[in-house]
Amino acid sequence: MDTVITLTAEQTIQQAPALQQQLARALLQEHAIILELSQVTEIDCAAVQILIWLIRKSQQQNLPLALRHPSPAIRDFVSLLGLTELQLALGQAHES
C-alpha cells in the first residue's frame, strides 16, 4: 500500500525536524511514497532540502516516489533558487 503524506500549508525550518522524521519513518516501510503538495503556501530552504533528501533516499532504496500537485508557492521557490534536481522530480510528478 502506498504511503500518502499531505504536507500542510507552512513548510519551513519550524516544521522541518518533524517532517524529516515522518518521511524517514515512511522510507522504512518500503512502500511507494506519495507526497501531496497542493496545500503548501510557504516553503523555505530547510523544507526544500528535505525534499531533495527524500528524492535521493528513495532512489537509493529503489522506492517509487511521487511529488503530487506542487502548489504555485513551491514552483516559484524552486525556480527562484534554480533547484534543477527538484524541478525535474516535480516535472515528472506532474506528468505522472
Next chain:
Amino acid sequence: MAKTILMVDDSSSLRLVVRMTLEGDGYQVLEAADGQQALALLDGRKIDLVLSDLNMPVLDGIGLLAHIRQLDAYRLTPVVMLSTESAEHHQQRSQPYAASAWIVKPFEPPHLLATIARLTQ
C-alpha cells in the same frame, strides 16, 4: 503578566513618548539607545517584542534585527521597525531577516498599540 517590550531608539524623546504610550496600555518597557545596548538587554531576559528605530549609531536597526535572528531565544520574537517615510531601500535590505512589521514615524498611538497587540498575542 505584563508583556515586556524593548524600545530601541537613539532619540530619548521618542523613547519617552513610546514608553508613555505603551505603559498606558499596561506594557512593561525597556529602553536602549542603540542596537548594541539592545543586545545587551536581551541577554538573559524575556522580551516579548522589540520595537526598533532604523538609523542609530553603533549598531543600526537592521544590524540589530540580523543579530536578534541569530539568538536562539529570539529567533521568532516579533521585531517591529520604526522608520521614516524614506525607508523603502532599508525595507528591502532587511527582507532576509523578516521584520514583523514596519511602522512609519510619526506613528499614531492607536496604530502602534494595535500592531503590538496583534504581534504579542
Next chain:
Amino acid sequence: MNLEQAMQCFLQESAELLEEMETILLDAEADNITPEQLGALFRSMHTIKGSAGLFGLDELVHFTHQAENLLDQLRDGKLPLDARLSGVLLCCHDHVKAQLAALAAGHALPAGNGAEILASIATLLQHCDALPLAADPPAACVPQAPANSEWLLSLRFGPDVLRNGMDPASFIRYLATLGEIQAIASCCTLPADEGFDPEQNYLRLELQFCGAVSAEQLESVFSFASDGGQFIISPRAALASHLQQALPCGDEAEQQAVAAIWQAWGLSPSPTPSMPMASSSDRLASAPASGSTEDSKPAKTVESKFIKVEASKLDSLIDLVGELVIAGAASNLLARGNGNASLLESTAIMAGLIEQIRSQTLSMRMVPIGETFSRFPRLVRDVGQELGKHIKLVITGAETELDKSMVDKLADPLTHLVRNAIDHGIESAQQRRAAGKPDEGHVWLNAYHESGSVVIEVADDGGGLDKQRILAKARHRGIISSDASLSEQDIFQLVFAPGFSTAEQISNLSGRGVGLDVVRKNIQQLRGTVEIDSEEGWGSTFRLRLPLTLAIIDGFLVEIGSSTFIIPLESVVECMELPTGLTDTAAQHCLQLRGEILPLLHLRHFFDLPGQPGRRRNVVVVQAGDSKAGLVVDTLHGEFQTVIKPLGSLFRHLRAISGSTILGSGEVALILDVPALIQHLTQQESEHDSLTRTLALPLPGTPDTLTTSHDRHSGETT
C-alpha cells in the same frame, strides 16, 4: 500622557544634537570628516525630524527633512563638504536652533530665513543630481559600477544559516530587486550516511547577475549571513579568477556539482593559467563579505553609567551639606570649649566625614570647562570672517573641571576676551606680513589647575599691548594723573578701567558699549583675578585665576572689636604681630617686610568700626595677583571652613565684601573681598593724596569717589 515632559525631553535632546552637529561642522572644515561624523551629522537632523513629527511640528519636520536630504547626499559622497555646504548646514543649524528656542519660550515659530535656506538646499541638491559621483574624492577608489555591470556569485551559506533564522532564498529575492538574475543554480550536498540534519544548510547557490551595483553593495547584501559562510563575488570579466576560487571549495561531490553547473552555462575555466589580475579585482574577489558579524564588537553590557539629576536637586544637596559643615564646626567649637576628650574625638571623626561628603558633593557639580569652550570655534570663525582675519583657535585643557555654576558665569567674560583678542589683538594680514608673522593669527584657550585654583588663559599672537598708548589714553581720560609712574602690570591693568578702549578704530564688534572693565568685574564676582602678560609685537595673554567652587571657602577668621570677618584662605600669605609703637603717619600706612614695602590697611578705619584699637594688633598679609597688602586686625582666630551666603540685595553694593556666613555661634561674619581691598590700596597710592579719606564704602555708581558713610555697613557684623 505627560506631553510637557516629553516636550522638555525633546528640546533637551535636540539641543544636544544641534551642538554635536555644530561641533562636527566646525571641526570638519579643517580635517577630513570621518564616516562616524557623517553618520552623526545625518542623525542630528534625522532624529529631530522624527521627534518633531510626534509633536506635530510640521514646519520643522519639513525643514529638517530637506536638511536631512542634503546630509544624506553628503554621507553618500555625492556632495563635498566645502565651505559653501558647511555654511548652508550651519545656517540650517541656526534656523532649527532658533525655532526650538521659540518653541521653548512658548512663542510662535519664527519664519526666519527658513525659505532662503531651503532654496540654497534645493540648489545644492540640484547640483549634485547634475553631477552624480563627480564630487567623489579621488582617494575613494571604489570600483564604480558602470550601469548594468555583470557579476558572478558563488554563495556558500554557512551550515547554521537556517538555524539562525535566515533563509538563503530571502537573499536571492532581495538580490532580484537590485538587478536581474540571469542564471541561478543550486546544488545540495547531503551527507552520504544517515547524518542528515534537517536544520542544517546543505545548499550552495551559483549565480550570474546583472545590475547597476558595486561590489561593495553586493557584498553588503550578504554581510549579515557571513557567519561560517563564504561568498565569492567577481565581475564577469574576472571569470577565470572567480572559478579558480569557487570550484575548489567543498568536498568532491560539491566540486563536481558546481563544476557541472558552470559547464552547463558554458563558462568553463580557461585553459590558460591564472590570468594576471588587476589589484582592484583581487580585492573584489575577496572571499567573505566585509562587515561580517565577527567584525563587530562583542555585545557587552553598556547600560548607562550616568544618571541625569536635576540641577536644583544637587544645589539643595549642596546647601544642606553647607549647613552640615556649619553645624559640624559649631559642635567642634562646643567640644573644644567643653574640653571633653571623647566628645572632641567624635567631633573630629565627624568633621573628617563631613569633609569627605563635602568634597564628593562638590565634585558632582564639577564639569569640564570644554562645555564652555565648545562655543568658541564658531565664534572665532564668525568674528574672523566679519573682520576679514584668518584665525586659528587652539583649545587645550578642555577637560579641566570647575564648578557648574561658575562655568555658566564664565561664558560672557571669556567671550569678551576672545572677541577682544581677535578684534584688537590680532593684526590685519598686511600688518602681520610686515612684521614677519604668518598671515594666520592664533588664539589660544587654555585651562589648567594650579594650587587649588583654576587658571584660564586667553592668548593671542597679535601685536601685544602698547604701553605708551595705554598710558597716553589713561592720562587723556583722566584715569591716572599725568605724573604717575606705574609698573608694567599696573599699566596693563588700566585696560580694565571703565570706558577704556585701545583700538584706534572702534570696530563693529567692540562698539557695543561694554568694556573690559565688565570682564574684570565679572571675574572678581567669582572671587577670581585677571592678570595680563604682554610683549609688544608678540601677543598678549589674559590669565583668569578662579576658585574651584563658589559654594564653600576655607577662610581665616579675624576679629576687630566685636565684629568678625573672614579672609579667604587662598589669599592669606602669612600673619604677624603689628610692631608696637608705630606712631608716625608713614609707619601707620606701610611696613617694612623683608626688604619689601607692604602697604597696610587698617580695617577698623576702613569699615569705620566703633571702639579703640587694642594695644596688641595683628597683620594678615594677603595677596591678589602680584600685589600684596597687610590687613591690620585685632585678633586672629585661625582657619575656618565656611559656606558663602550671598549678600542680600541691600548690601550688594558694598565694596570689599564678597559675602557673608553664619558662624557656629550663630553670629554673622562678613567675607572680605581681598582683590577689592588691594585695588583700593593701589588706587590710594597712585592718587597720593587721599590718605585721610580712606574711611568708608562708596555708594553704588560712584566707585571712584570716596565718601564717608556711617550707616551703610556694620549692623550685619554684630
